[in-house]
Amino acid sequence: MNRLFLLLAIFFFVxxxxxxxxxxxxxxxxxxxxxxxxNAFYSLRNGPDLVDDLAIFHRDFFSFGISPNRDIHRNLMDEPEHQIFFAWHRMQIFEMEQAMQEIDPNISIPYWDSSIDQSPTSSLWDQDFMGSFDANWSLGRNLGSGNLPSPAQVTALQSTPGSNWPPPTSGNIGYYVYANNMERGSVHVGAHVWVAGTMGGRSSPRDPVFYLHHGNVDRLWDEWEKAQLSNQGSFHMTSTTMLRYDGTYNFDGETLPQVDPDVIADNKVLGVFYAQNQLAELSDYTVSIFGDGTDIRQAFNTHTESFYYQYLIRVGNNFEVPEGARCHIESVNEIELIPGFEAIAGSSFAAEIDQGAMAPLILLKEEETEDIVSNRIPFDLNDDDRFDVNAYDFKENIGDKVKVTIFPNPFLHSINVQLDTQLANFKVTIFDVSGKIVYENNFEGRDSVRILENHNWPPGIYVIEVSSNNQTLLVDKIIKQ
Incomplete structure (x- = not known):
């Protein structure tokens, strides 16, 4: 039976x-x-293209290896001062979601649990859902190209013990260990490789399923924080600022906020809750005060916090709507306001059942929906989009690095590979723009080699990879004159 325990509206709908x-x-x-x-994904590509802007940023700052330049990926365990993998993607999803909520306030970006939902014929890939984008945006998906994580692998990852700051030195516990194993392991990498195509490269946010996948990564991080760090005090990331969200980046005339990654380690700072098993619990939360531009939740022009869910929403246990705040909670079925919920005088609060969604159910008919309004807007690809060799194959050393120098670049007839130490064995592989191997050779007991080009490589850009014992030492672009 559908139940609504309280309906309270104070000049809300104006x-x-x-x-x-x-x-x-x-x-x-x-x-x-x-x-x-x-439709929101399609709409955001009309006019200022937020989908592509976020993808290009993700591509351009994907990883610079061991470098003073800040980047998004591959910073652990060597560069903890640059570690923003979890926090950056949390803000990326939030930015996308906020833009969608300007189109429809009830939109939230869902998650795809790839440890359970592993079929290429799953409803995730239906043509009226994520399947709609593959042909329209030329994403080149090849579902099943790799291995998705197992539930056991997720359980093992989530069982990583937490620790207080500073991080431990044992190498098997703590936030940095968890973050590193998540980023480089199958729970994160698996879906990128399994979907393939655009999803397998540095421009992966061009595929909308990226956001569903990273929604799941974010959910797991949230669960780990609550389970492993709840009784161990505060954890502090070394980095105090993030690319894009450093108060200098402008998109469509709006300067994005400055965000300390440590501040959003708790997703409730962004007003985000995860529902599971037909239950959303909203607790230990204070709704943002209308007009407070210093609040991250209002940095994207959010004025009213709106929470929508098809099933039971339970609100209480220190959930507060303070004076000046605006909050709207809507369910298709049931809302419970339990002890600990408080709407202060001077606030605007409403809780309601979505009768529009319920009506077709009452009539025992299928839910009526709007039509999908798609588009075929090609992405403007350049050379940077084509060099995604092993983009999510995080096999490079995470201990001491071997410095590799490639010269000259550009080159004409030969190129030199110089290592700062002699290795028992290493391999050099060169790819053309299509990903085809044009050169591959193994070397033993050397610290330098000269590779002679056989004069039939056309001028252009190539990718060189230097590896040793299945560990990637360097991946870089080289130019043939």
């Missing part, structure tokens, strides 16, 4: 409803939610 988020498994979305999500 204000725009813009939102925070209850994120759920995509299988718990209504049909109308799925359509709205798909």
């Amino acid at each position: 204000y725009p409803i813009e939102g925070q988020s209850i994120r759920k498994n995509y299988t718990e979305m209504t049909n109308s939610e799925k359509t709205a999500l798909v």
Whole structure:
């Protein structure tokens, strides 16, 4: 039986409803939610293209290896001062979600649990959902190209013990160990490789399923923080700022906020909750005060926090709507306001059942949905998009590095590979723009080699990879004159 325990509205609907988020498994979305999500992705590519802007940024700052230049990936365990993998992707999803909620306040980006949902014929890939984008945006997916994580692998990762700051030296416990194993392991890498195509490269955010996958990564991080660090005090990341979210980046005339990654280690700072098994619990949370531009939750022009979920929403246990705050909670089925919930005088709060979504159910008919409004806007590909060799194959050494120098670059007839130490064995592989291997050779007991080009390589850009014992030492672009 559908129940609504309280309906309270104080001049609420004169204000725009813009939102925070209850994120759920995509299988718990209504049909109308799925359509709205798909249409929002399409809509955001008309005009200022946020989908492509985020993808290009992700590509351009993907990883610089051991370098003073800040980047998004591969910073652990050698460069903890640059570690922003979890926090950066959390803000990326939030930025995308906030833009979508300007289109429809009930949109939230769902998650795809790839340890359970592993079929290429899953409803995830239906043409009225994520399958819609493959041909329209030329994503080149090849579902099943790799291995997805098993539930046991997820359990093992999530069982990584936490620790207080500073990080431990044992190498098998603590936040940095967890973050490194997540980023480089199958729980993160698996879906990128399994989907393949654009999803397998540095421009992977061009594939909308990227956001569902990273929604799951973010959910797991949230669960790990609560389970492993709840009784161990505060953890502090070394980095105090993030690329894109450093108060200098401008998109479509708006300067994005400055965000300390440590501040958003708790996803509730962004007003984000994860629902599971038909239950969303909203607790230990204070709704943002309307007009407080210093609050990250309002940095993207959010005025009213809106939470929408098809199933039970339980609100209480220190959930507060303070004076001046605006909050809207909506369910298709049931809302419970339990002890610990408080809407202070002077706040604007509403809780309601979505009758529009319920009506077709009452009539025992299938839910009526809007049509998908798609587009075929090609991405403007350049050379940087084509060099994604092993983009998510994080096999480079995570201990002491061997410095590799390639010269001259550009080259004409030969190129030199110089190592700063002699290795028992190493391999040099060179790829053309299509990913085809044009040169491959193994060397023993050397610290330098000269590779002679056989004069039939056309001028252009190539990729050189130097590896030893299946450990990548360097991947770089080289230019043949």
